[in-house]
Structure formats: structure tokens, C-alpha cells
Amino acid sequence: MNLTTALARLLIFPGLLFAIPAAWFFLWVERKSVALMQGRVGPPFMQPFFDFIKLLGKTTPPRSGVGGLLMRAWPLIAVSAAAGAVGLLPVLPSSGGFEGDLILLLALLELPSMCIIAAGFSSRSIFGEIGSAREAVLSVAYNVVFLLAIVSIAAAQHTFRLESLAALPATPMRWLGVLALLVCLPAKLHLNPFSLPNAEQEIYSGPMVEYAGPELAMWELSHGLEWVAATGLVATLAAPYITLWWLAALVFVGIMVAIVLALSTLASATARLAIDTTVRFYWQCTLIFAVLAVSSALFMRLRS
Amino acid sequence: MNILTMLWKNLWGGNRTTLFPARPKVSAGYRGLVEFDPELCTGCAICKFRCTARAIEFKAGKGEFTWSYDPGQCTFCGRCVEGCAEHALKEGHTEHALSQESAPPPIYFRSGELKHAYTVKRKTTVKAAAPQQANAPSPSPPANSPAPGGTQ
Numbered sequence: 001m002n003l004t005t006a007l008a009r010l011l012i013f014p015g016l017l018f019a020i021p022a023a024w025f026f027l028w029v030e031r032k033s034v035a036l037m038q039g040r041v042g043p044p045f046m047q048p049f050f051d052f053i054k055l056l057g058k059t060t061p062p063r064s065g066v067g068g069l070l071m072r073a074w075p076l077i078a079v080s081a082a083a084g085a086v087g088l089l090p091v092l093p094s095s096g097g098f099e100g101d102l103i104l105l106l107a108l109l110e111l112p113s114m115c116i117i118a119a120g121f122s123s124r125s126i127f128g129e130i131g132s133a134r135e136a137v138l139s140v141a142y143n144v145v146f147l148l149a150i151v152s153i154a155a156a157q158h159t160f161r162l163e164s165l166a167a168l169p170a171t172p173m174r175w176l177g178v179l180a181l182l183v184c185l186p187a188k189l190h191l192n193p194f195s196l197p198n199a200e201q202e203i204y205s206g207p208m209v210e211y212a213g214p215e216l217a218m219w220e221l222s223h224g225l226e227w228v229a230a231t232g233l234v235a236t237l238a239a240p241y242i243t244l245w246w247l248a249a250l251v252f253v254g255i256m257v258a259i260v261l262a263l264s265t266l267a268s269a270t271a272r273l274a275i276d277t278t279v280r281f282y283w284q285c286t287l288i289f290a291v292l293a294v295s296s297a298l299f300m301r302l303r304s
Numbered sequence: 305m306n307i308l309t310m311l312w313k314n315l316w317g318g319n320r321t322t323l324f325p326a327r328p329k330v331s332a333g334y335r336g337l338v339e340f341d342p343e344l345c346t347g348c349a350i351c352k353f354r355c356t357a358r359a360i361e362f363k364a365g366k367g368e369f370t371w372s373y374d375p376g377q378c379t380f381c382g383r384c385v386e387g388c389a390e391h392a393l394k395e396g397h398t399e400h401a402l403s404q405e406s407a408p409p410p411i412y413f414r415s416g417e418l419k420h421a422y423t424v425k426r427k428t429t430v431k432a433a434a435p436q437q438a439n440a441p442s443p444s445p446p447a448n449s450p451a452p453g454g455t456q
Contacts (some may be wrong), residue, residue: 040316040321269307 006087015087018022022086022147022253023224024048028233028261033264055217067122070126071210074119075218081111082225089232090163106150109229112222113139116197119219119290120207131206134275135197141282142194148290149191153237154296167241173300174292176195178237187278188230189223191263193270195278204217231256330409335380336396337410338373342424343369344392351384351393360384365423372421376412 009015027048035042063071085108088101113135120132141212154160156173189250198205235255244250273281340387347369352362363370374423384414388414392427 034316036319037311039317039319041323191437194375265308268311 010084010087016083019083019228020221020227022228023067024052026054026227026256027220027224029257029260030227030264030267033261034268037265037268048220052217052220053210054235055117055220055236056214058213058300060211060213060215061091067124069121070122071110072215074115074122075211075215075222078115079218079225081083081108081115082222082229084108085229086225086232089229090166099160102150102154102165105162105229105233106147107212109188109226109233110139110143112226115222116207119211123207123210125210127209128207129207131197131209132202133206134199137279138187138194138196141279142184142286145180145282145286145290146184146188149177149184150292152180152293152297153177155294158301162236165178169241170218172239173293173297174237176289176296178234180290180293181234181237182262183256183289184282185230185234185259186263186266189263189284191225192267193273195267195272196275196278199272204247227260228256231259232258239279244258313319324410334409335382335385337375337380338378338384339394340371340373340422341392341394342422343368344386344390344393345424346390347424347426348389350387350389352384354387356383357381361421368423368425370421370423372419374416374419375410376415376418 007034011017025048026041031047033041049186062068085105088105088108117132117135120128120130120135121163123129151164153174156171156177157165157168159165159168160211186192191195198208203209208216211219232252235252239248239255241249315437339383347362347364349362349369351371357377357379360375361372361374382395385395386418410418425430
């Protein structure tokens with residue numbers, strides 16, 4: 001992948017030009033489906049876009065010093081990282097990629113979470129600090145499963161290149177890994193029952209409590225881009241290999257919407273769990289599941 | 305699994321909320337907006353003291369007083385009406401508040417937009433006959449007031 005291709009992927013497709021409207025669309029699908037399942041009308045189609053524009057037009061409280069600078073920097077880093085992660089997704093067949101881009105994708109997917117942790121502590125709000133602490137604990141808990149699932153898929157198929165993974169036929173091992181990834185997505189996207197870091201009723205959105213205006217708009221955008229990147233990763237691994245580019249893109253988006261709907265249903269059907277229950281869930285139940293996947297993948301690799 | 309059944313029913317069972325500007329029916333206990341009758345008001349300001357929402361303001365002047373009511377701030381608790389010994393204040397409807405379909409609480413876009421003020425001349429207690437006619441109250445709502453002394 002040369003520089004021009006990389007820039008085109010980052011800025012046009014599947015990067016910013018595609019990812020930002022897609023982020024708003026997924027945020028709307030999530031909010032609308034949750035509303036319908038709760039018997040409400042829900043927001044109009046353009047609401048996430050209007051929210052973004054409205055927030056951009058507001059003023060932020062003046063913050064001086066390094067703390068203020070950092071608070072302004074975290075949402076921008078989060079947006080850049082999430083947009084970069086989306087840019088790496090192999091939506092179209094033969095659209096580029098490089099050896100080991102899956103590792104970079106995982107790193108970029110993790111950056112927004114780290115920015116949220118840092119932002120909560122930078123805000124010096126007690127609610128922000130509690131939210132950040134929860135995010136840190138949750139991140140450690142689900143990331144073990146998340147990374148093990150990715151490693152098991154990559155080890156089973158002998159590659160860390162996303163495009164190669166998308167092109168290879170799906171094996172039972174990959175489906176096990178995809179299932180493990182799906183279990184981690186609610187925690188990664190702060191959805192019920194794992195919406196602990198941004199618990200609105202308890203800690204007033206935690207790390208976001210001190211944010212307003214364009215900075216909050218950037219956080220919202222980063223969250224939407226995380227939706228696109230995380231669901232896109234699962235769609236990449238779950239979608240069958242199709243040579244027709246338009247059909248491949250259609251199937252890709254269809255799987256992403258299906259995942260958004262499934263996660264929204266889960267979020268509507270469940271209440272927020274306590275932090276100890278959440279951590280126990282990931283460490284006890286899912287860790288076993290992921291270790292099983294890795295050992296099976298390694299066993300298969302030894303056999304082959 | 306019961307929760308999934310509930311979600312499925314909600315999904316196909318229609319909405320309980322409405323989109324703006326459609327408005328839900330008011331509840332049976334809704335008392336309606338306060339109506340002010342300047343003819344009966346004596347300017348005792350009991351209503352102002354009973355109004356915990358500070359929707360009613362009262363300013364005493366020389367020989368007259370100004371009574372104002374902001375429906376945007378009113379909680380429709382009815383305490384002002386209860387405390388009015390002269391019955392100068394009434395709830396929106398004689399029988400049961402306002403009609404349930406047509407009169408939900410008003411919409412406003414700026415604080416104080418719905419406020420109406422009435423300047424009323426004080427009634428002096430003169431021993432001579434017909435004091436009421438001599439000091440007849442003169443309501444003076446703002447120019448854009450839809451219905452002076454009535455329900456807004």
C-alpha cells in the first residue's frame with residue numbers, strides 16, 4: 001500500500017468521508033431501535049448530525065495550563081485513532097493493506113478507550129475519575145478476551161493481514177473467535193449491561209462530565225467511529241469473500257447493521273451490571289472460552 | 305426471555321410518545337391556567353405569597369398595583385386559587401379545569417414569554433356610596449395579549 005492509497009483509504013473510503021456519515025447512521029440506528037423497543041418514537045434520522053452541529057456551535061469553558069491542553073487533545077486523538085481504524089478495514093476486495101495491519105487496527109481501536117481514561121483523570125472531576133477507573137478495569141477485563149480471540153483467529157489462519165483473513169474461507173475456529181469478539185463489543189462500546197464507565201444516572205456520563213461544545217462533539221464522533229470500526233472488524237471476519245465490489249460493500253454494511261441491531265436489543269433488554277459482576281463475567285466465563293479458542297487454534301496449527 | 309417478548313411487543317405495538325408539535329392529553333388532575341378577574345381583586349397579594357413557583361408577581365404602587373402571572377413558570381398547584389378570599393383567581397375551567405383535548409399547558413420558547421401583567425386601581429374604602437364605580441379596575445395587559453383577564 002503506497003502513500004496515496006493509504007491517504008485515500010484514510011480520508012475517503014472507508015475512511016473519514018464514509019466513516020463519519022456511517023458513524024452518525026449507526027448512532028441513529030442504535031438510538032432509534034432502542035426507542036422502538038421501549039415503545040418510544042425515537043430521534044429523527046438526522047438527529048446525530050444535528051447534535052454534532054449544535055455542539056460545534058457551543059462555547060467551551062476556558063481551561064488553562066497543561067490540563068486544559070490535554071483535555072482538548074484527548075477527543076482529537078480518539079477521533080483520529082478511530083478514523084484510522086476504520087480506514088484499515090478491507091471493505092472492498094483488493095483495497096490495500098499491509099502485513100500485520102490487524103495488530104495496528106487493534107492498537108487504534110484501543111486508543112479511544114485510553115483517551116477516555118486519560119480524559120476522566122484530566123478533568124479532575126470525581127465523576128470523571130470514577131468513570132475512568134471503571135473504564136480502566138473494564139478495559140483490562142474484556143481486552144484479554146478480545147485479544148485472545150483475535151490471536152486465535154490469526155493463528156488458525158496463519159496471517160495477521162486483514163485482507164487475507166477476509167479472503168480466506170471461514171473455519172469453525174474463526175466463528176468461535178467472532179463469537180468471542182461479539183461478547184466483547186458491548187463493553188467496548190459502553191452498552192448495557194456493561195455501560196459502567198458512562199453510567200448517566202450514577203456518575204453523569206463519567207469521563208464526559210466536564211466536556212461540552214466542540215470537544216463533546218468530538219467524543220460523540222469518536223464513539224460513532226468506534227461503532228463503525230468495531231462492527232466493521234467483526235463484519236470483515238464474518239462476511240463471505242465476494243469479488244463483486246458493490247455486493248461486498250453491501251454485505252459488509254448489512255452485517256454491520258445487523259450487529260448494531262443485535263447490540264441494541266441486548267442493551268434494551270438488560271440493566272447495567274455492577275463492576276465486580278462485569279469483571280467476574282469476563283475473567284471467569286469468557287476467559288475460559290477464549291483460552292479454548294487459542295489452544296484449539298494452536299493445536300490445529302501444529303497438526304497442519 | 306420475558307424481556308425479549310416485551311421488546312418484541314413494544315416494537316410492533318405502536319408508540320407511547322408523540323413527535324412535536326403533537327401533544328399528549330393532559331391528565332385528569334390538571335387544573336388549567338389561572339384566570340384573573342381584576343374586578344374582584346383587592347390587591348392583598350396572598351396569591352403571590354402562596355405561589356412557591358414564583359409564577360405570580362405583585363408590585364404595589366400609589367393607588368394601584370400590578371399583578372402578573374407567568375404560565376410558563378406555573379406548576380398548576382392551585383394554591384393561589386385556594387387562598388384567594390375574594391375569588392378573583394379561578395382555575396382554567398369552572399367544572400374541571402380545561403378541556404382534556406384542547407388545552408394542555410402552553411408552549412413557550414423564551415423565559416417569561418407568556419407573562420401577562422395587569423395594573424389595577426386600588427379600591428378605596430370611602431363611606432360615600434358607590435366606591436366600586438369610582439375606582440373601577442382597569443386591566444392593561446400587553447399589546448399582544450390574546451385574552452385579558454381570561455385563560456391564555
